[in-house]
Each structure stands twice: as C-alpha cells, then as structure tokens.
Amino acid sequence: MSTESDTGGEVANTETMTVREAIREAMREELDRDEDVFLMGEDVGVFGGVFDVSGDLYEEFGEERVRDTPISEAGFMGAGVGAAATGSRPIVEIMFADFLGVSMEQVMNQMAKMRYMFGGKTEMPVTVRTTEGGGMGAASQHSGTVHTWIAHFPGLLAVTPGTPAAAKGLLKSAIRSNDPVFFFENKMIYERSGEVPTDPDFTLPLGEASVEREGEDVTVVATQRLVGESLDVADDLDGDVSVEVIDLRSLYPLDTDTLVESVEKTGRLVVADESPLSYGTHAEVLTRVLENGFFSLDAPPERVGVPDTHVPFSPPLEQEVLPGGEDVRAAIERLV
Amino acid sequence: MATIDIETEAGQREALERMLLIREFDGAAGQRFADGEIPGFVHLYIGEEAVGVGACAALEPDDYITSTHRGHGHCIAKGLDPKRMMAELYGKREGYCNGKGGSMHIADVDAGMLGANGIVGAGPPLATGAALTASMGDGDRVVLAFFGDGAVAQGQVHEAINLAATWSLPAVFLVENNQFGEGTPVEKQHNLEDLSETAEAYDIPGFTVDGMDITAVYEAVGEARERAADGDGPTLIEANTYRFRGHFEGDQEPYRDDEEVDRWRDRGPIETFEQRLLDAGVLTEDEIEEIHEEARAEIEAAIEFVDEATDPDPSEAYEDMYAVAVPELQEFAGGSARTDGGVDGGERQ
Numbered sequence: 294m295s296t297e298s299d300t301g302g303e304v305a306n307t308e309t310m311t312v313r314e315a316i317r318e319a320m321r322e323e324l325d326r327d328e329d330v331f332l333m334g335e336d337v338g339v340f341g342g343v344f345d346v347s348g349d350l351y352e353e354f355g356e357e358r359v360r361d362t363p364i365s366e367a368g369f370m371g372a373g374v375g376a377a378a379t380g381s382r383p384i385v386e387i388m389f390a391d392f393l394g395v396s397m398e399q400v401m402n403q404m405a406k407m408r409y410m411f412g413g414k415t416e417m418p419v420t421v422r423t424t425e426g427g428g429m430g431a432a433s434q435h436s437g438t439v440h441t442w443i444a445h446f447p448g449l450l451a452v453t454p455g456t457p458a459a460a461k462g463l464l465k466s467a468i469r470s471n472d473p474v475f476f477f478e479n480k481m482i483y484e485r486s487g488e489v490p491t492d493p494d495f496t497l498p499l500g501e502a503s504v505e506r507e508g509e510d511v512t513v514v515a516t517q518r519l520v521g522e523s524l525d526v527a528d529d530l531d532g533d534v535s536v537e538v539i540d541l542r543s544l545y546p547l548d549t550d551t552l553v554e555s556v557e558k559t560g561r562l563v564v565a566d567e568s569p570l571s572y573g574t575h576a577e578v579l580t581r582v583l584e585n586g587f588f589s590l591d592a593p594p595e596r597v598g599v600p601d602t603h604v605p606f607s608p609p610l611e612q613e614v615l616p617g618g619e620d621v622r623a624a625i626e627r628l629v
Numbered sequence: 630m631a632t633i634d635i636e637t638e639a640g641q642r643e644a645l646e647r648m649l650l651i652r653e654f655d656g657a658a659g660q661r662f663a664d665g666e667i668p669g670f671v672h673l674y675i676g677e678e679a680v681g682v683g684a685c686a687a688l689e690p691d692d693y694i695t696s697t698h699r700g701h702g703h704c705i706a707k708g709l710d711p712k713r714m715m716a717e718l719y720g721k722r723e724g725y726c727n728g729k730g731g732s733m734h735i736a737d738v739d740a741g742m743l744g745a746n747g748i749v750g751a752g753p754p755l756a757t758g759a760a761l762t763a764s765m766g767d768g769d770r771v772v773l774a775f776f777g778d779g780a781v782a783q784g785q786v787h788e789a790i791n792l793a794a795t796w797s798l799p800a801v802f803l804v805e806n807n808q809f810g811e812g813t814p815v816e817k818q819h820n821l822e823d824l825s826e827t828a829e830a831y832d833i834p835g836f837t838v839d840g841m842d843i844t845a846v847y848e849a850v851g852e853a854r855e856r857a858a859d860g861d862g863p864t865l866i867e868a869n870t871y872r873f874r875g876h877f878e879g880d881q882e883p884y885r886d887d888e889e890v891d892r893w894r895d896r897g898p899i900e901t902f903e904q905r906l907l908d909a910g911v912l913t914e915d916e917i918e919e920i921h922e923e924a925r926a927e928i929e930a931a932i933e934f935v936d937e938a939t940d941p942d943p944s945e946a947y948e949d950m951y952a953v954a955v956p957e958l959q960e961f962a963g964g965s966a967r968t969d970g971g972v973d974g975g976e977r978q
Contacts, residue, residue, distance in 0.1 A: 331765070357765060363795060368788025371754020372761055375772075378743060379693065379762040398785065402748045403755060410734045411744065412727030413949030448950060471952035500956070546955050 306491045312454070313483040315461035316422070317348050320384065322493045323468040324354050327382060330468060333360040333369055334386030334422075343388050344424060344483055370396035370421075374404045377419045377473075384468060387423040390477065391437040404473050405448030416471040420464070426479040426518060426567055427604035427615045436604035436611075438566075440516075441573040443475045444544035450474040450499055453566075455520025455540040457487040462497030463542060470499065479517035479567065500546035504555065508537035511625050512555040512562050514578055516541045519565040519597070522618035526625065534629050541566075544574060552578065553586040560591035563624045567616055570598040595624035632708070633686035635847045638911045642920070644686055644843055645906065648678040648899050649924040651702045654711050655874075657928045658701065658718055658732070662878045667718050671732045674702030676873030679898030680805050681706035683846030684773060684868075687854055693741045693759045693772040695752035697805075698733045699872075700745025703775055707742045709735070715931040721938035728941045729949060749810075750783030752776050753802060757789040760798035760863075769858040773801040773850065779810025781824050790863065794831035797862035801853040804865070805840065807872040812884045828865035840868030841898045870898070 310318065323330050336343055338351040338361040351359040362369040366387060373385040387393050393400065400421075408417050427436035444451040450472050454460040460478070467474035505520060506527050513536055515523040520540045527536035537555050541548075556562050562582060566574040575596040582594070597620045605611055633647075634640040655673040662671045674681065677699070685694065685706035696703040704714055709725070717724025718732050725735050736744035743759060746752050756774035763770040780786050781804055793800040804825070810818050821827070828835025834856070838845040846868050853864035871893035875882045906912045912920075947962035 363788075363791060365788035365791065367785040368754050368757065368792045371751070371785060371789060372758035372792055375695075375743065375755035375758020376761045377758070378738060378755065379759040381758075381762040381765065383758075398748060398751060399754060403746075403751055407736075407744065408952070409949050410726055410730040411736045411738065411949075412725065412729050414726070414736070415738045416952055450951070450955075499953075546957055549956075 307488040308491050309486055310457055310489050311484055311486045312457045312460045312478070313344065313346055315457040315489050316346050316464055316478065317350065318489070319461045319464035319468070320347065321350060321353070323465055324350065324358060326493065329380060330382045330384065331358040331360060332384045332386065333362050333373070335362055335364055335388050337361060337386050342386070344480060346478070346483070366392050366396035367399055371399040371403060373419050373421075374399055374407070374417070377417050378407060378415050382418045382468060384420045384422060387421060389435045389437075390423040390425040390439045391434050393423060393439060393442070400449070401446060405446055409448060417473045418471045419473045420467040420476055421473070422464075422476045422478060424478050424480040426481055427611055428481040430606060430608055430611060432606040433603035438568040438599065440475070440477045440544055441568050444574065444577070448473070450546070451477065451544040452499060452542060453477045453516040453544060454542060455482070455515065455517050456505070457485065458489045459497060459503065459540060459542055461489050462495055463499065466496045466499050469496065474499065477517070481518050482521065485521055497542070500543045500548055502542055502548035502551040503540045504537065504551065505540050506536070506538040508559065509535040510559055510561065511628055512537045512539060512552070512559045513565055513621060513625070514539045514541055514552060514562065515565040515621070516574065517567060519567060519616060519621065523565055523621050526618045526622045530622070530625065534625060536625060541578070544577075547577065547581060549581040549585055552582055553589070556582050556586050557589040560589060561628045562590065562594040563597060563621060563628065564594065565597040565616060565621050568598055569601050570596055571601050573598070592628050595628060597621050597624050630689065631687050631851060632690055635686055635844065640686070641906055641911055644682055645899070645902060645912075645917075646920055646924065647682045647706055648843070648902065649920055650711065650927060651678045651681065651705045652899060653924040653928040654705060654714070654931070655701055657932060658715070659874065659878050661932070667732070668720060669731050669733075670877045671718065672699040672877050673874040674699050676893070676897065677805060677807055677840070677870045678702055679843040679902070680803070680840045680846055680868045680870050681775070683843040684775070684803055684850045687847045687850040688771065688773060691741060691768070691770050692854070693743050693756070693770070695743045695756045695759070695772070695774045696745040697749070697752060697775055697777055697780070698745060698747050699777070700735055701732070704735050704742055704745070707740060709737055709740060709742060711927060711931040712934040715935050716938045719935050719938065720940070721935060722941045722945070723934070723938040727945065727949065750776060750780035750786045753780070753786045753789035756800055756802070757793045757798060760793060760800040761796070764796070764798050769799065771799045771801060771854050771857045773803055775803050775805055777810065778804060778806040778808070778815045778824060779818065781827065782810070782818050787827070790831055790833075790865065793863045794833045797860060799857035799860070800863040801850060801857055802863055802865045803850065804867040806867050806869050809872060809876065809884065811876045812880070814884060823867060825865055825867040831865075833863050833865060835865040835867070837867040837869065840870030841896045841901065843898060843902055
C-alpha cells in the first residue's frame with residue numbers, strides 16, 4: 294500500500310511495511326546503491342535469515358554479496374573488521390545478540406579501537422545487525438538484551454529502533470556511516486507495521502531521538518518493543534494523563550537535548566528499556582537528564598526494565614521478568 | 630613482481646639491509662626502553678629477522694599484512710619508516726599513530742600494514758577480512774597474516790583459517806614459531822610436532838620451513854602467494870625461528886637457559902646469511918660492514934628525529950575516536966566533562 298502523508302509540511306511517499314520489511318528494504322537499497330556493501334552471517338543467504346529478515350536478497354544479489362558464514366562468530370566478526378579496514382562496507386549479522394559474546398574480542402579490541410589506535414588513519418564502516426529480547430520462550434541464551442555493553446564501549450555506536458520508519462532510516466545511516474554501528478532488532482517487533490518513506494535517500498541521523506507522541510504530564514523515554522507498548526498505554530490514559538512518548542532510537546550518541554526539553558515540559562520521567570536495570574541504559578538516560586535538567590523534575594524518575602535476572606524459559610517466569618505496557622502504566626501512575 | 634627479488638645480488642643486499650635495520654632498530658629500542666625513555670612494554674624481534682624480511686620480500690607492494698605485538702620487524706620488512714616508528718614508540722605526535730598506539734599497535738594501512746596487535750591471535754581474522762575485500766575487488770592483492778606459535782592455540786585463528794579456506798580467499802597464514810608463547814615453551818602448548826600439521830584440518834597446503842634461513846621463507850611465501858593470487862586459496866606456513874630476547878624487555882627468562890640461547894644464536898639469521906653472501910662472493914667484508922654502518926646511521930637518525938618530535942596535546946586524547954563528530958566527546962575535548970549551567974542542556978546534545 295502506497296500513500297502520501299504529510300510530514301511536517303512536506304509531502305513524502307510512504308508505504309506501510311513491517312519492521313522486518315523495513316530492514317530488508319534498507320539493506321536492498323544500500324546493496325543496490327553501493328557495491329562495497331555486502332551482508333554476511335549465519336544463514337543469511339539461502340535460508341533468508343533465521344527471522345526471514347534478508348528474505349530473497351541472496352537471489353537478488355548473489356552469494357558473494359549475501360554471504361553465508363560458518364558458525365564462527367569470532368572469525369566472521371573479525372573478517373568484517375578486516376574487510377572494513379580495507380575498503381568494504383560489511384553488514385555482519387549475529388543471529389542472536391547473546392552470541393555477540395563469542396565475538397567480543399574482535400568487537401572490543403579490534404573494531405572499536407583500530408581507528409583510535411591508528412591515530413584516525415583508518416575508517417571502520419561495519420554495521421552489526423543482531424536480534425535481542427525475550428518473549429518467544431527461547432530461554433536465556435536466545436533472549437538477551439545486551440545493547441548496554443556496546444553503548445558503554447568507546448568507539449562503537451549503538452541504535453535501537455522502535456518503529457519501521459526508524460528501522461529503515463537508521464539502518465541506512467548505519468550502513469553509510471564510517472563508524473562501527475550496532476543495530477539492535479528486538480525480535481518481537483518484526484511484525485509491527487507502520488508508514489515508511491519510500492525515497493531511497495531517506496535516512497535518519499544517528500543520535501536523534503524522536504518524539505512519537507506529544508504530552509504534557511509525563512515523559513516516557515522508551516526503546517524497541519516498549520515504544521509501541523508505551524504508545525498504547527498513552528492512548529489508554531488519554532484524557533486522564535497526557536503522556537509524551539519518545540523513541541530513544543540511539544543509545545550512543547544520546548540525544549540529551551530532546552530528553553531534557555521534554556522533561557522541562559512534563560516534569561516527570563519514566564525510562565523504559567528491555568535490559569537489566571543496574572548500570573545500564575536507564576542509568577545513562579537518567580544521568581543525562583539529572584545533569585542537565587535536575588530542577589525540571591517534579592518527582593523522582595521511574596525505571597522500567599528487566600530486574601537483574603536472565604530471561605527464563607517457562608512462559609509465566611518469562612512474563613514475570615520482561616517489562617511491558619503494564620509496567621509502564623504502573624510507573625506513570627506512581628508519578629501522577 | 631616481488632618487493633625484493635632475492636634471486637639477484639642487488640636483492641640479496643637489500644634483504645640484508647632490511648634485516649640489519651630491524652636488528653639495529655630493536656637494539657636501540659631495547660636500550661632506550663632500559664634507559665626509561667620509552668613507556669609501556671616493548672617486544673623485540675631480534676633473532677626472527679629472516680621471517681619478516683623473507684616473507685615481505687616475497688609479497689607485492691600492494692599486498693597487506695597483519696602483525697603481532699612483536700611487530701617492529703614486520704613494519705620495517707613492509708617498508709615503514711623507522712623515524713615514524715621510533716616516534717610512535719616514544720608516544721610522539723609524529724609517530725604512525727600520533728602517539729595513540731605505541732610499540733604494540735604501529736599501523737600504516739595505506740602501506741599495507743594493518744597493524745601490530747596486542748591481542749594474540751587477533752590478526753588472522755582481520756587478514757581473512759582483508760582477503761575478502763581483495764577477493765571481491767579487482768587485481769590479485771594477497772594478504773599475509775603473521776602470528777605466533779602461541780596464537781595457534783587460539784580459537785579465532787582456526788575460525789579465520791577455516792573461513793579463508795572455505796571461501797578460497799587470497800591469504801597466507803604464517804606461523805612464526807619462535808619456540809615460546811610468552812614464557813611457556815611451544816611443546817607445553819601444543820601436541821603437535823609441526824604446527825603446520827593444522828593445515829590438514831582445512832585441506833590446505835601446510836609447510837614447515839627453517840625460519841632462520843631467509844631464502845627458505847622467501848621461497849615458501851612466494852609459492853603460497855602465487856597460489857593465493859591464482860585463486861587456489863590459503864596456505865599455512867610454519868617458520869621455525871627463535872626469540873633471542875625475552876618475551877618483553879625486562880623479562881627474567883626463567884623458562885630457558887643460556888646454552889639453549891647460544892645454540893640458536895649460532896644459527897643467527899643475519900650472521901648465517903652474511904656468511905653465505907661472503908662465501909658466494911656477493912658481498913665483501915667491507916661491504917657488509919658498510920651496510921651495518923648504514924643501518925646504525927639510519928637508526929641514529931630516527932633517534933634524532935624523536936628528539937625533535939613533539940608530545941601530543943592532552944586534548945588529542947579525544948580525537949580519532951569516530952569518523953563523525955560525537956557530541957559526548959566534543960564536550961570532553963573542550964576540557965570539561967560537565968556543561969556550565971546544566972539545566973538548559975546548552976552544549977550537550
């Protein structure tokens with residue numbers, strides 16, 4: 294379905310698509326635009342990706358540019374780094390973010406540090422795509438949310454889209470970026486759909502948050518799946534509480550201005566991110582707001598995340614630890 | 630055409646010049662480190678010169694190498710400038726990495742040197758990636774990974790060789806078996822007689838050569854390079870050599886005795902090569918002495934270069950992180966971790 298929509302005074306062509314389709318479309322356009330771009334990972338080719346994200350890109354671009362790898366995350370993550378340092382623009386898919394652990398030497402000591410240690414004399418245009426999050430009963434080794442590791446580590450950029458448009462625009466920017474960008478896909482939002490610009494030059498800047506819904510009483514800063522769930526809560530509460538929902542989009546760089554401006558307006562803040570609560574995304578968002586907008590807060594801020602556990606297998610246990618709309622609603626209600 | 634044609638007398642002279650330059654460089658670096666002038670650690674290549682020079686001589690100028698934390702020799706063998714290398718050891722702005730890398734991280738991507746590396750076993754995956762770029766581009770560029778016997782025990786090395794073998798990438802994997810992984814002898818690290826036996830696991834050619842003989846290394850790498858460039862995939866070469874110095878300077882070396890060191894020194898790669906050139910009438914004693922003097926003079930000039938070099942400004946610690954300007958970092962580069970006033974968000978993004 295194609296429509297024309299009004300985006301801030303400009304008329305843009307958009308199409309309704311899912312997050313999965315938006316990501317695939319971003320890769321298709323960039324593979325088409327730049328012959329230095331290629332995709333590699335486990336089962337990304339013939340199989341089409343374990344979540345069917347790469348779809349038919351293998352048929353379209355061939356086995357050299359949509360490349361199935363052996364199960365060897367350290368090896369092909371390192372190959373991505375070496376390829377990037379020598380002029381390629383690899384997209385490396387790590388099937389589940391939990392498996393990043395297998396490749397972390399190449400991430401931490403090579404990818405993140407090469408440019409710096411070489412005195413800026415190399416670029417590192419790698420995009421790492423990976424799936425995060427619980428909700429499928431996949432147990433702890435296939436349900437982790439680890440974007441905090443990457444955002445914490447100097448030399449890397451980390452993005453966490455919450456909508457199809459954000460997914461497409463941010464992934465295209467990531468692929469075009471000369472810095473290593475980690476693109477974290479929450480596996481429970483692949484089916485979420487929305488309007489996505491069809492212009493092949495549509496990109497979104499890395500490091501800008503998006504106010505998805507304006508409100509007056511409470512700011513909810515959310516990521517990934519919790520963006521949609523927070524928007525639903527805001528709809529439910531409409532008339533009682535006016536909730537502003539921000540899709541953080543980018544963990545590093547972090548758009549402090551948008552967060553602070555929102556809190557200056559609402560005076561109340563909920564941070565909702567599906568990652569462990571201690572020492573993580575929540576802490577950083579709160580710190581930025583406290584450092585720059587302490588006196589705008591009318592109440593202590595609230596955090597919605599995973600209590601400091603792993604994600605268990607049994608559905609009732611999994612539902613216990615995963616944050617959702619009800620947790621966001623409860624946090625809002627504690628604040629107003 | 631190879632970087633140095635070691636079949637010719639001119640090439641042999643040039644190879645000896647490179648080996649002596651490495652020995653003089655590392656001799657000076659060791660001395661300057663002992664004098665307390667060079668910060669951090671230095672790991673010297675003395676004794677292993679035939680491997681680096683023999684291998685790089687057999688490569689084409691556009692070929693890439695990856696290296697190890699014992700990388701000075703690889704850098705010089707690849708043609709890097711000892712002045713800028715020495716400046717890097719001293720942490721000076723004029724160094725190859727503007728003082729951010731030091732001895733363990735000297736790199737010059739434009740010259741095909743993808744970096745010395747402080748992580749044992751990290752180079753081969755990078756080499757596989759560079760070979761991937763080469764395989765998808767034009768030309769017949771080849772990538773050679775230097776790594777040590779210690780790295781053969783690391784998983785990522787095997788993942789990298791498996792990838793390169795499976796994809797028939799233009800790579801050469803060269804194990805410098807200097808007989809020690811840090812302070813542990815090679816026989817305590819591997820259950821193999823020859824480390825090149827691992828090649829069988831990937832169904833690629835594997836050879837063990839005398840790493841004290843520059844000609845043997847040159848020929849083996851030359852053949853492997855040709856195979857790689859022809860699209861026939863990687864080769865694994867083990868060069869048996871010996872680390873004359875400790876793992877790092879200041880190492881008390883409790884893991885070996887003088888007799889063992891002397892036994893290997895008798896087969897020193899420079900000394901035996903010089904004798905061969907003398908015996909063959911390629912060079913005279915006087916000419917060899919002249920080459921020694923030239924190498925000493927070049928390293929003297931490198932030290933003088935460092936004397937004139939400048940320390941980086943502290944603000945440069947925040948440069949070279951990202952290709953894009955990241956607001957978080959600009960703030961630190963401005964000299965303060967906090968904005969003034971705070972509440973308006975001011976300079977922060």
